[in-house]
Amino acid sequence: QLTSPTILCCLCSVPIPSNPFAMCVNCLSTQVDITDGITRNYVVHWCRNCGRYQKPPWLMVRPESAELMSLLLSKVRGISKNSADRRIVDVDFVYTEPHSKRLKLKMTVEKEMYTQAVLRQSFILEYVVQNMQCPDCERSFTEHVWTAVVQCRQKVRHKRTFLRLEQLILKHNICKNVLGVKE
Numbered sequence: 001q002l003t004s005p006t007i008l009c010c011l012c013s014v015p016i017p018s019n020p021f022a023m024c025v026n027c028l029s030t031q032v033d034i035t036d037g038i039t040r041n042y043v044v045h046w047c048r049n050c051g052r053y054q055k056p057p058w059l060m061v062r063p064e065s066a067e068l069m070s071l072l073l074s075k076v077r078g079i080s081k082n083s084a085d086r087r088i089v090d091v092d093f094v095y096t097e098p099h100s101k102r103l104k105l106k107m108t109v110e111k112e113m114y115t116q117a118v119l120r121q122s123f124i125l126e127y128v129v130q131n132m133q134c135p136d137c138e139r140s141f142t143e144h145v146w147t148a149v150v151q152c153r154q155k156v157r158h159k160r161t162f163l164r165l166e167q168l169i170l171k172h173n174i175c176k177n178v179l180g181v182k183e
Contacts, residue, residue, distance in 0.1 A: 028119065045129075047137055054132065069105070094124060101130075104127070
């Protein structure tokens, strides 16, 4: 019966199985930072008027929702999706005051250091929410930005023509580009 050779941990002198670092898991976790290279501060743009966040398209998401977490995690640099060395284990929102314009995520990352040891570390990602007008709100607040103005007039008592026109606008989803309608 062969047993693996045991050595003493170089820091705390606890007998451990032989490994390349000559340290126990507890000492290794205090000496090695597996979160090194992960950026922790980011900026997120938010439209104050419509409440949408900029991803590249502007998205309407609820506070502390899975969609918002996905949007925030897409900005994280330092962890690749196909990376075998570091994995995201857990992500949770950390409570911040609603008026603080900050969003915080607590992320737990794990990395296999050698065959017997898996290290886990948690850290806080901080996102500063900056106000920025989305293009739709920018167009609605700026005068004379339209590319076309359409006037429809009719001199009859019924409104069938206008009702049909309204149905066609809704059917073809043209209303998303309309800034205003006046009767």
